[in-house]
Amino acid sequence: MGEIESRCLGTRTRLLERAIANIFARHLKPTGLRDTQVTLLTAIGAHDGIRPSELSSALLIEKSTVSRTVDKMIEHGWVEALSVPDGRSYEARLTNAGRAKLVEVYPAWSAAQTEVEDLLSNNQHDQLRSIARHITRAVAS
Amino acid sequence: MGEIESRCLGTRTRLLERAIANIFARHLKPTGLRDTQVTLLTAIGAHDGIRPSELSSALLIEKSTVSRTVDKMIEHGWVEALSVPDGRSYEARLTNAGRAKLVEVYPAWSAAQTEVEDLLSNNQHDQLRSIARHITRAVAS
DNA sequence: CGGCCATCGTTGCACATACAACTATCAACA
DNA sequence: TGTTGATAGTTGTATGTGCAACGATGGCCG
Numbered sequence: 513m514g515e516i517e518s519r520c521l522g523t524r525t526r527l528l529e530r531a532i533a534n535i536f537a538r539h540l541k542p543t544g545l546r547d548t549q550v551t552l553l554t555a556i557g558a559h560d561g562i563r564p565s566e567l568s569s570a571l572l573i574e575k576s577t578v579s580r581t582v583d584k585m586i587e588h589g590w591v592e593a594l595s596v597p598d599g600r601s602y603e604a605r606l607t608n609a610g611r612a613k614l615v616e617v618y619p620a621w622s623a624a625q626t627e628v629e630d631l632l633s634n635n636q637h638d639q640l641r642s643i644a645r646h647i648t649r650a651v652a653s
Numbered sequence: 654m655g656e657i658e659s660r661c662l663g664t665r666t667r668l669l670e671r672a673i674a675n676i677f678a679r680h681l682k683p684t685g686l687r688d689t690q691v692t693l694l695t696a697i698g699a700h701d702g703i704r705p706s707e708l709s710s711a712l713l714i715e716k717s718t719v720s721r722t723v724d725k726m727i728e729h730g731w732v733e734a735l736s737v738p739d740g741r742s743y744e745a746r747l748t749n750a751g752r753a754k755l756v757e758v759y760p761a762w763s764a765a766q767t768e769v770e771d772l773l774s775n776n777q778h779d780q781l782r783s784i785a786r787h788i789t790r791a792v793a794s
Numbered sequence: 795c796g797g798c799c800a801t802c803g804t805t806g807c808a809c810a811t812a813c814a815a816c817t818a819t820c821a822a823c824a
Numbered sequence: 825t826g827t828t829g830a831t832a833g834t835t836g837t838a839t840g841t842g843c844a845a846c847g848a849t850g851g852c853c854g
Contacts, residue, residue: 516691516755516762517699521769521778522677523692523712524785529670530713531788536663537842548810550657551664558658565832571664572671577811579833600819600832614657621657628662631791632784637662639780643773644665647672650772678812689840706802718841720803741802741849798852805846812839820831 532628539624543617548573550621552581553606553614556591561603563596572651585610673769680765684758689714691762693722694747694755697732702744704737713792726751 516523536547545553555567564582568575582604585591590610593602606614629637657664677688686694696708705723709716723745726732731751734743747755770778 514699516695516759519766519782520692520695520762521766521781522673522688523695524782525670525673526688526692527713528781528785528788529666531792532663532666534713546810547663547667551661551667554657554661554664558655563832572668572675574812575833576813576835579835580810583834598820598832602833618657621661625660625662631788633787636780636784636787639777640662640669640784641660641665643777643781644669646774646777647669647772651672687840704802715842716803717805717843720805721840724804739802739850743803795854797854799850800852801850802848803846804848805844807844808842810839810841812837814836814838816833816835818832818834820829822828822830824825824827 531631535627535631536621536624539620539627540617543620545613545617548577548581549585550617552578553585553590553610553617556604557606557611557614560605561594563601563603565601567604569651570648588613672772676768676772677762677765680761680768681758684761686754686758689718689722690726691758693719694726694731694751694758697745698747698752698755701746702735704742704744706742708745710792711789729754 533547536550540547540550551571552567552573555571556562559566564578565575567573567582568578573581582591582593586593588609589607590613592605592607594605596603632640674688677691681688681691692712693708693714696712697703700707705719706716708714708723709719714722723732723734727734729750730748731754733746733748735746737744773781
């Protein structure tokens, strides 16, 4: 049973995630945005016209969570939903207000990112990105 | 702004955590235990007499979450609380039922662990453990 | 001894999230 | 064209979690 204690990757990943999420949460608090909101806002900004289902599968965020979070961002006026031929779906796009919000959030994000990078040793952030990329590919296939 | 999209360690860590947590959740479901419960049960088993505050700081789980989760495990009869000189705290210890529960859970945990290791490439699980150890030390100091 | 601050665990409350059921729409095909 | 099955997003429900406030205890120092 000591094997769980000594090797469990679930526990370790969670520990890692909490440590890093806490840092981001602290820095983002004054902006009023949550980490998930920043993630979705950024993803929409980087992939104009992306659809909720793509956000969900690419970021591994539950589709219901995406639905509710994007709804709120639409209410805030940061995102707009463009209708598409497929009547079940829509395309998400940043509004000017959404882009402005991202600009506003950037310094806090950057400070958090720097703090996390300082917390990790030199190669570890690259390893982390590499692992995440690996997972992304595995999920995509 | 593309920098957030391309480099954010918060997003990447969360993605990683979700991917792995989903695998563990799926395997653990039949046992009726959540990942956090397994983590706490295992930690108590490995560190007999550990206190809630120590569980919280070592595992980066909120003290309130530890409190409620341990309460439930006590109700299930898996953990017992031993009183200590310091009247504010107590020592947590596994009961025989708790040890039996761990034995019962082990196969599911092991299957999940194997699936995660298969998902990652050769060195990545070691890198992940290394990073988690690094974080643990940073937090402890 | 007595007051003050720190620490510990618990509880109240708000919220994000997961999972499942549901609705609406599309695609395939007879 | 009508039916069937798959897919997209939404909503209901339950729960885990975080944060803040609280009550209780301990430790410290005058």
